[in-house]
Amino acid sequence: MTHPHTMSVDEEITTLLTQAFAPTRLEVINDSARHRGHAGDDGSGASHFSILIEAPAFAGRTRLERQRLVIRALGDIPGNRVHAVAIRAAAPGEGA
Template sequence: MAGPVQQEMEQLLTSAFAPTRLEVINDSAKHSGHSGDDGSGESHFTIVIEAPAFADKSRLERQRMVNRALGDIPGERVHALSIQASAPTP
């Protein structure tokens, strides 16, 4: 079951991009006891997102767009975030 931070990320990304594919994967268990593990069980995530908004954008621009959509979550409430953002292929 998704925790509150994961659910919030899914809602923010869905609202911002209307993605054709969205996976917010909680990787926190793999990092238990490591640096950045705050004990919340929601410290490390992978985001796989595909949306038309990413067409003609560089990898860096896509990552910045995702980070902006997530507001204070990256760096404040989530220690590590891996982003795989792409545009749908025709």
């Protein structure tokens, strides 16, 4: 495995979520360019992300529980290394 600090932020997010949830669907979208010049844009090109994740671990859980699980799996990325993360989490068959 590549050391986390040699990966781009979106690659690191993908790796962490894949390890934590073995998702059936995962999309990590870097939205930073859309927020250029706005609050939280640090000029790095890696300040805002959208995540769409579908995994069995989310079955029977509320939207808030799902988001908390994803945030926990991301460690220090949200709020420290990335300004904003939008999360859509679903169980298989829910149509994430």
